[in-house]
Structures are given as C-alpha cells and as structure tokens.
Amino acid sequence: MTATHIAADVRAGRRTAVSVAQAALAKVAAGNPRLNAFTHVDAARALATAAAVDAAIAQGRDPGALAGVPFAVKNLFDLAGIATLAGSKIERDAAPAARDAFLVRRLLAAGAVPIGALNMDEYAYGFTTENAHDGPTHNPHDLARMAGGSSGGSAAAVAGGLVPLSLGSDTNGSIRVPSAMCGIFGLKPTYGRLSRSGSYLFAGSFDHLGPFAGTLEDLALAYDALQGHDPDDPAQTPSPVQPVGGLSGIAGLRIGVAGGHFAKGGHPEALAAVTGFARALGATVTVDLPLATAGRAAAFLITMAEGGNLHLADLKSRPDDFDPATRDRFLAGTLIPATWLLQAQRVRAAWRTQALAAFETVDCFLTPTLPCVAPLIGQATMEIDGATLPVRPMLGVYTQPISCIGLPAMAVPLADPGGLPLSVQLVAAPWREDVLFRVADTLVRAGVAAAPEVPG
C-alpha cells in the first residue's frame, strides 16, 4: 500500500496508525530475513509514535500529511536513543544519538512513523551494500543480486514492500544507484536543498540526503515534508519551500538527451532505456557535456580525499575495525597529493559552468542511471564494450558527474524492463526539482515509468 493511500486512510479514520504500524512491523519481520535491509527495528517506538498520531486524530488535531506512514532511514541518520552506525563497526562504540536527525524530525512532524534503521556500505563509501559487518542487502527482484549502494537497505526496504518510504544519502550516486537496481523512484535534490544535520557525513562537498518511494506521488509527498530551513547545516542554502506534489505536464519544457560520456560505457539495455523515455517525451535534442568525464574524475578524487581525511584518526588507531572493502580506499585517500585535490576542485567549477550553460537550451536532460542491471552479490568485474572492468567504481559512472556539481536528479524506473529493473536519470538545473517531477509525472502517465512488480 502506498504512503499516499495510508495517509488518506489514517487521516479519514478508516485505519488507525497503530494498525498500520503493526502491519509494517509484521512485514519487516517476515521479509527482512531474506533482504537484510534493516539493521535495527524499534517496535516500541513505532507503536508509541503511531499511538500519538491516533490520539491527535481523536482530539481533532491535524495529524500531518504523512499521518501513520511507516518509514525507515539509512543507518547514518541519527535516531534518538541508538548509536548512528553509518554502516560501521567502529561507531557501535559511539554514544546513542541525543536527538533525531533534522529530516527525521520533519517526517515525524508530518505524522510519519519510524520503523528502524537500514543497511548501507560502510561510511557510505560504495555502490553495493556488501557490508562486511552486517552482511549484504539482497535485491528484492533477485535475491542473488546486489541492492546497490550505498543506501542499499533504503532501496530494498521500499522495493520489497517492507515500508513505503525511506531516506538515504547520495554523495556520488548512493540514492540513485540503489533506486535503479531495485526499480523504484529516488530523488537526489539540489546540493544545499535539504538539511543534513544529524546525519553522518562522508564527503561534505557532495553529501546530499533524499527520499525513496515506490510511486512518484509518494516521492513528492515525502520530499514536500522534508523541505525546510535548518540553521544547523552550514551547507544548506536558504531557499523557499517549493512544493512538488501534484505537478504535472511538460508544456513549455525543453527536454534533451545527454550525449558523449552518458551515451557510452553501458550495456545496450541500459542505454536503450533512455531512448524509450526520450521517445515518450518527444525529446530529440542531444545535450553535449564534454567535461562530464573530467567532472566524474574530480568527484572521485575529492571524495577519496575528504573521506580519507574524515576517518584519519581511526585509520591510524584501529584500521582493522574497518570493512576491508572501504579501508584501503580511505587509506589511499589520505595520501593523494594536495595538487590533485585542488585541480579537481577547479575542474569541478569549470564543469559546473559548462553544465549551467547547457540549461540555457534545455530544462531537463536524460541519462542512464546505471551502466547495467544489478550485478550478482560478490561479482567483481563486468564486460563493457569488450573490456573487463571492476564493477564497484563503474556503477557510479553516470551519477557521479551530476552530484559533483549538485544538480537535482531523479532515478525513474522503467515500468516494463523485460527482466531486472532498468532506470533513467532525469537531471535539471539547480533548484528545479519541480521540472524533475513534471517530467517524471509525464512518463508515469504515459505508462512507461513505474516500479516494476517484484516477482512472487
């Protein structure tokens, strides 16, 4: 059942929030052993929060737009009373969070009900959620395959029907990549749009937070609840709340297809997904973005350096407590020459200038979200254009250039991928999330975009 339906039922008194929470907890208990999406379930908090929503309704108060909607968060979001793991073993020693993360507080204020915390790559450094401490998260469409990462639990929990909404973070693709692998909608808003306070950062230059949902309507409902000013996040750009719920129609919008970097380096079915959506939208213009490859390289270096520096103290004192998959990258990140980092930041600015110029001729452009369908868990390499390439870094090839310069982007699933999920990335100019929702709504109404059903 969608978040929109649950909220409507709870607000109208057709169901209680407590009964919805009980049903969600039962779904998690039944489904999580197969998916390994949750690392923490807090039934007592869920039921107490739901009871408070029901009490508000009984007293005639407005319970909020997300009344009774169960949600869960990547375990790098603070949840009051438990340690914020960020996928690590090291943070198990940390004190419990004193208060909820800002975005969690926003969802609670809208009447949503927290079910628990979700699995991820350690410290968000990865695209696979093959976590050495908590085990891999499995893709609901094929349990032998990855859910993607680093917000793999967030995508699998929604695609697997355990909760209708979740939150994750995206530094290089960590919302969009797992959304694509699991066949759901995921939004990475403009850099600086949503507050990050109360979340465990990875590479502050690129860290974004955002929602996952099984329908576009639910994604809009969540995003509208999440918007709001927070003086505690120095990277948030004060901007007015710009609701996207109910937006539709692409009249007046110029939509293009990204060429060059975004039109190569992927499997034929991943590239063909873009062609199908472009046809449905009548998009024929190719957008040339020659600095995208360099922009991706800049994101790679900046991420490595910022991540390595952030964890330097633990890398020195307790390296064996890291996930081996992330440790060696963090170690290398502490050692890269300063001039690489500064050159990367200058290229980042040049890439931004080029991308912003492209938005003088289009309002939105399409790219593949991923170069492939979800790989098998443990798969180390894949073949692309006859070359054998390592899986892990390749998964971010189309998402990294976009988060590098903070553009808002949405992973939109193909309704009928003809097999494992496929996804297209919609990209708009900064602060134009409204354009993403209008284009996505048009694709949904055309019948080509929707979360594909998970096989029985």
Next chain:
Amino acid sequence: MTLSYDAYAVQAAALIGLPLPPDRVAAVAANLAVAAGMAALVFAVPLSVADEPAPVFVAAPAP
C-alpha cells in the same frame, strides 16, 4: 626513476604518521594508481588562472 606506487604509499604514510603494514601496501598502491588515472583526466582539462576552486568561503551570511 620509475614511479613506484608502493614506495610512494609507504613514504607518504610515514609523512602523515599513518601506520601502513607491509601486507596492506599493495592494495593501497592499487587505489593510488586508480586515483592517478583520475588525476590525469582532471589535469587534461585546460584551465586558466581565472578558474577558481569550486568551494567559496563565506565569512558570514551578509547582513
């Protein structure tokens, strides 16, 4: 002299006081080699002295 990522990793780690056991050097060096490939891509972009780094420091929000 031929560039050795292994030797660089060991020396750069010593410079920042990072313990790097011998059995970890090869994996770190491999990651540095990948990063060097990325660095080659960013250094291939022609920039002028007018191209500033992306982050812009703000002393405080303007009153």
